[in-house]
Amino acid sequence: MIAVLTCEAPLTPDEEEARDWLLKELSRVEYSEAPSPVVRFVxxxxxxxxxxxxxxxxxxxxxxxxxxxxxxxxxxxxxxxxxxxxxxxxxxxSRTVFEEEASLPEATEAFDQAVASQDWSLAYVWAYRLMVLGLDEHEVVSSTPGLTAHEAARAATRVVPDMGAELAQHAREFDAVRYGHSSMTRDQVEALRSFTRQLLPACARAKERS
Structure with a gap:
């Protein structure tokens, strides 16, 4: 038996289909003569x-x-x-805390002299420096010249986060005094000294736990 193979007639599009096919083919990128602005730039x-x-x-x-x-x-x-x-x-x-190195006895003496002369702004500056020297003793900061008030405050805040707000406030007040924008009172000096007496033991306890 001889098998008879049949084949369908070739596909012949009508006029409308042929036009659509041609437009679609010509719209391809290969046939575009002018490159796009991006291509020209590259x-x-x-x-x-x-x-x-x-x-x-x-x-x-x-x-x-x-x-x-x-x-x-x-x-x-x-x-x-x-x-x-x-x-x-x-x-x-932020102002630097120390222009040159100072020991704890030297800072204490300078603070006492400022208090005796009732120069509360200068006393506040030395009270802050005493706080930083205390933080140095507890290995929280290094009280070298160039350390700013806010750097010291941020370093202490990492050790005792609960005291971060007060540390930031005292750093701002230190800068205000050092820039000459503000003057301190005796109560503010005493508040900083009282805060320092709470801060340093808290840092010591935090260091022991870490």
């Missing part, structure tokens, strides 16, 4: 870098190489500024 950047990097050191360097070097320097400058400016601003926002 191609321009590639040509710019290729021209800049193709210089072999003979004759005057191409303008593209000079512009690329300037761009790299400018970008590096922006990055450095973004990194360093917050650090500088943080330093300016």
């Amino acid at each position: 191609e321009a950047i590639i040509r710019w870098f290729t021209e800049a990097l193709s210089w072999k050191g003979q004759g005057a360097p191409p303008i593209s190489l000079i512009l690329m070097i300037i761009a790299i320097i400018a970008i590096a400058g922006v990055i450095i500024a973004l990194i360093l400016n917050p650090i500088r601003l943080a330093r300016k926002a």
Whole structure:
């Protein structure tokens, strides 16, 4: 028996279907003669870098190489500024506790002299310094010149978080006195000294538990 193979007639679209197929085919990216703006931009950047990097050191360097070097320097400058400016601003926002190293006896003597002369603003400054020296003894901070009032407060807050609000307040008051924006009273000096007597034992207990 001979099998008879049958085949269907080839698909022949009508006029409307043929037009739709043609429009769909021509709309593909391959047939677009003009590249998109993004493609043109990328191609321009590639040509710019290729021209800049193709210089072999003979004759005057191409303008593209000079512009690329300037761009790299400018970008590096922006990055450095973004990194360093917050650090500088943080330093300016808070006064340093000590301009030079001071021992606990020296700070105590200076505090007593300020109290005797009733210079409560100066007494407050030395009271804060005594607090920082006490924190140094408990290895909470290092009372070296350059340490700011807020850095000391934040370091102590990490050890005794419950006292963070008072530490921040005393740091702000220290800065206000050091900037000359404010003057302190005897009650404020006594409040700082009383707070210090609570803070240092609390730090010692926290250190023992850690």
